[in-house]
Amino acid sequence: MCLLTVMMLIDVQKGISGKAMVQVSASRFRPNLVVSGGRPYAEDGWRYIRIGNKHFSSLGGCNRCQIINLALNSGQVQKSNEPLATLASYRRVKGKILFGILLKHATIDGEQQQGADSWLHVGQDIHPD
Numbered sequence: 001m002c003l004l005t006v007m008m009l010i011d012v013q014k015g016i017s018g019k020a021m022v023q024v025s026a027s028r029f030r031p032n033l034v035v036s037g038g039r040p041y042a043e044d045g046w047r048y049i050r051i052g053n054k055h056f057s058s059l060g061g062c063n064r065c066q067i068i069n070l071a072l073n074s075g076q077v078q079k080s081n082e083p084l085a086t087l088a089s090y091r092r093v094k095g096k097i098l099f100g101i102l103l104k105h106a107t108i109d110g111e112q113q114q115g116a117d118s119w120l121h122v123g124q125d126i127h128p129d
Helices: 084-090
Strands: 003-009 033-036 048-051 054-063 071-073 076-078 096-106 126-128
Touching: 084 096
Parallel strands: 003 033
Antiparallel strands: 003 096, 048 054, 048 126, 054 096, 071 076
16 A cells, blocks of 8 residues: 655744744655645545546545654754644644645546556646545
8 A cells, every 4th residue: 555645835924823933844744745735734625636647545634743853954963842842732633643644546447557657747736526
């Protein structure tokens, strides 16, 4: 089974408290796919999506751990409470801190398996169903 982590790229200038926030690179979350545009956290409501000619089903939210608090700068590891502490303040569900979603490739009836392009490409449109 192939699982993908999808995260919407959000340009946040102010946090919940209204204070300016330090931006965190999307790479800190180790996503497989980063989607730009759309509403913040729109992926929470996606049950099925199509990227190019590939179909995926959502397995739900992606549980986050403390590893996202580690930043690698110039070969040095910098520890922090962020961004996990901020996410925990408003993205906690049943004790888990969720951010992004997990996807599973879904074969649709009639979808060609052999000879079909099996790669996702930068710039492909994403269509939530």
